[in-house]
Amino acid sequence: MTNLKDALEAAPVQDADTPLGQSRLLGFDTETTGVAMGRDAIVSATLVLRDPRSAHDGDVIDTWIINPHRRMSPGASKVNGFTDAFLAEHGEEPIDAIERIASLIALAQSKRIPLLAYNAPFDIRMLAGDLNRWQLRPMEERLDGRAMLVVDPLVIDRSVSRRSGKRTLEYTTEYYGVEPDGDFHDATADTIAAVDLIAPMTTLYPQVGHITLEGLMDWQRHAYGTWRESYNRWLAGRGRAPVRESWL
Template identity: 35%
Template sequence: MSWWQQPLVGFDLETTGTDPAVDRIVTAALVDTVGAGRLSATGWLIDPGIPIPAEAEAIHGIGDGLARAQGRQAKEAVDEIAAGLCERMAAGHPVVAFNAPFDLSLLDAELRRHGLPTLTERLGGPVAPVLDALVIDRAVDKYRKGSRTLQRVCEVYGVELTDAHEAGSDALAAVRVAVALAERYPVEVGSVPPLDLHARQVDWHRAWAEDLQSWLRRAKDPQAVIDPRWPLR
C-alpha cells in the first residue's frame, strides 16, 4: 500500500502569535488516521504563561481567562505533545502538517524554553518523515493563482474544513489535503515513499523560498529574507 493509505498523524498548533522563536502554544492536536479516515484525536489546552493577544484570540477563540482557568501547565503539556509526536514517528507514522516549519519549530522552541529534550534529541536523529501539505501543493501546482491558506487549499482539493483554527480540525484537514494531493498527483506524490518525499520537500521549500526572496528584493524590500529551512528552523 502507498503511504496515503496507511497510518498518519496530523499535527497542528494554535498559538499566541506568528513568530516560532518567541510565541507560545495555546492549543495543540495530534489526530491519528489511516489515510484520510480519522481514528482518534488528542488535544491540549495550555496556559501559555504570557498574555494572549487580542489578534490571536480573534483567530482561535481562546483568551486569557479560559487558558488560565482550564489550561494545562505549559511545561507538562509541551512534554506530552512532543512525546506523543515522537512516539508516532518512531513507529513509522509520517507526521502531516500544513506549514510544518511553523508548528515544529515553535514546539521545539517551547521544549528548549522549558529545559526539555528537543524533537531531534528524542528521536535520536532527524525529524522525519514529515509531509507538509502546503509545501507539496506549492510544488505540484506552482502557478495556481490565489492564496494558499488552509481554508483555500481545502476548497481546491474538495476537503471539508469544519472548524478553521481549531487545532484538531486543522490537523485532520491537513491529512486529508495530503491524501488528496497523493491521489491527484500519483507520480509526483502518491507513489513516492515518505522519506523520499520528505527529502524532495526540503528542496521544494528551498526553491520556493529563494524565488520569493528574489522577487521581494526586486519588487518591495531589498533586505527581504525568506527562511529556506524545512521542516525545522
C-alpha cells in the first residue's frame, strides 16, 4: 500500500493554470470534541490524496485517532461516536498526530495540490487551534507566509446550485448522486464523499471545472461574499442577526 508521504513526494508540482476539474486534491476532514474552534480539539482526522485520472482506485489515504487530553462534549460524542475512554485507550498522542497532519498538508501545498474540505474554515481552524495548543509551528510558517490553497465544495455549491433545502454534506452528496463510502460523521467516509463531489460539480457546471488553481481562492472568496450578502438580507427580513464570519 502506498504511503501518503511517499505519494505526495512523488506527485508533480501542478501548474497554476491547472483547471479544478483536472487537479489532484488532498481531501481533509476531522471529528472533534466539540465545535468551539480554539477550545475544542481534533479526535479523528483523514487525508485522502485523489488523482482525477484514477479516481477511487488511486486514492491514497491516511487516518488518525487522537487522544485530545480533554473531554468529549456529550453532543459531539453522540454525533461521532467517540468516548473519552475509547480515545484514552486507542488515541495517538496529539503532538505526534497533529504534527504529521500539518506536515503532509504543507507538503501537498508545496506541490500546489489544494486542500479540500467541506465547510473548510471549520477543519482548518480546528487544526490551527491544535497547532497552537501544542506549541507546534503554525501553517503560515510552514507555507512561508503563502495563503493556503483550498477547495470548499460547500462554497462552490452555494454559488452554482439554486436548489432549496439543507446543504449538509449528506444532503449535498445525495443531490449530486454521490454514494457515501461508509457512514457520515466518520472522518474517512466524509472526506471521500467531499472529494467525490468535485467530479459531478465540474461536469454539471463547466464554469466550476474551468476555475484554475491560480484563480481558485479569489473565486471562492467572491462566491462566499455574494452568498453572505444574500443570506444576510434573508436574515434581516426575519429580524435575525447577520453572518459576520469571513471565509478564508
